[in-house]
Amino acid sequence: MSKLRVAVIGAKGRIGSEAVRAVSAADDLELVAALGRGDRLETLAESGAQVVVELTHPDSVMANLEYCVGQGIHAVVGTTGWTDDRLARLGTALDAAPGTGVLIAPNFSIGAVLTMAFAQQAARWFESVEVVELHHPNKADAPSGTATRTAQLIAAARAAAGSPPQPDATVTALDGARGADVDGVPVHSVRLRGLLAHQEVLLGGEGETLTIRHDSLHHSSFMPGVLLGVRRVVHTPGLTFGLEHFLDLG
Ligand SMILES: NC(=O)C1=CN([C@@H]2O[C@H](COP(=O)(O)OP(=O)(O)OC[C@H]3O[C@@H](n4cnc5c(N)ncnc54)[C@H](O)[C@@H]3O)[C@@H](O)[C@H]2O)C=CC1
Numbered sequence: 001m002s003k004l005r006v007a008v009i010g011a012k013g014r015i016g017s018e019a020v021r022a023v024s025a026a027d028d029l030e031l032v033a034a035l036g037r038g039d040r041l042e043t044l045a046e047s048g049a050q051v052v053v054e055l056t057h058p059d060s061v062m063a064n065l066e067y068c069v070g071q072g073i074h075a076v077v078g079t080t081g082w083t084d085d086r087l088a089r090l091g092t093a094l095d096a097a098p099g100t101g102v103l104i105a106p107n108f109s110i111g112a113v114l115t116m117a118f119a120q121q122a123a124r125w126f127e128s129v130e131v132v133e134l135h136h137p138n139k140a141d142a143p144s145g146t147a148t149r150t151a152q153l154i155a156a157a158r159a160a161a162g163s164p165p166q167p168d169a170t171v172t173a174l175d176g177a178r179g180a181d182v183d184g185v186p187v188h189s190v191r192l193r194g195l196l197a198h199q200e201v202l203l204g205g206e207g208e209t210l211t212i213r214h215d216s217l218h219h220s221s222f223m224p225g226v227l228l229g230v231r232r233v234v235h236t237p238g239l240t241f242g243l244e245h246f247l248d249l250g
């Protein structure tokens with residue numbers, strides 16, 4: 001059986017270099033291109049890439065994806081920075097490229113995907129919920145894509161359950177003291193040398209709290225999700241947002 005031809009953009013980065021290793025080691029995949037900043041996107045089409053793994057920077061990802069989708073190359077995207085406007089732009093590009101699939105995964109690690117699912121499930125049962133994400137200090141953005149998505153899912157679950165706004169009588173003396181507001185859920189970002197990627201969802205009710213915590217301790221934690229995405233995206237036209245759609249979470 002012929003191997004799936006895969007390219008990585010952002011190949012010298014923290015997660016990109018791990019993806020290059022993981023794709024190269026997979027028996028059913030062939031690494032046909034590994035692009036860094038300044039390399040020509042045309043290399044992707046010339047190499048015959050069927051799937052691109054995009055792991056660059058929020059400032060780069062749109063142009064890279066518009067090129068790939070325009071060429072009918074499927075994409076698995078870990079890069080952050082997704083807004084409704086950007087998703088709409090990508091949707092328009094995909095409409096013009098029927099058969100092409102793009103997976104955007106705010107987080108490729110199974111533990112992080114489960115954290116989001118558990119938080120969504122728990123959200124309606126607690127009065128209060130806050131998200132704390134903790135990352136290495138070289139991270140491009142804050143809050144993390146995972147924390148933003150987690151907060152959005154929690155807010156949607158609370159809205160569906162008819163939950164009232166969270167109790168909070170605080171008068172803040174300094175801007176930012178209560179974190180960023182994502183759909184009514186406070187999100188706090190910590191940047192600390194020594195960390196990689198971590199998240200806590202804190203839920204509070206009468207006389208009890210529940211903490212859901214996930215830690216990515218190495219970039220290898222993201223690779224099973226990247227490889228699953230590569231194998232599945234070629235059979236999944238259109239836009240898929242979230243790796244959970246490729247997992248059977250029961
Ligand atoms: N979804 C997930 O599970 C994960 C997502 N990420 C996200 O992936 C992105 C990259 O993260 P890191 O690897 O830590 O960053 P990094 O800075 O270590 O690597 C990014 C690489 O992309 C390159 N690059 C930037 N623009 C480019 C372009 N136009 N063409 C080709 N290469 C380009 C940079 O030169 C750099 O080598 C971030 O948005 C981060 O949040 C990171 C880890 C896991």
Ligand SMILES: O=C(O)C1=N[C@H](C(=O)O)C[C@H](O)C1
Pocket residue numbers: 080106107108135139140143144145146147196197198
């Ligand atoms: O930049 C990172 O490192 C990570 N970025 C993603 C995010 O913003 O959620 C995923 C993971 O947290 C690691």
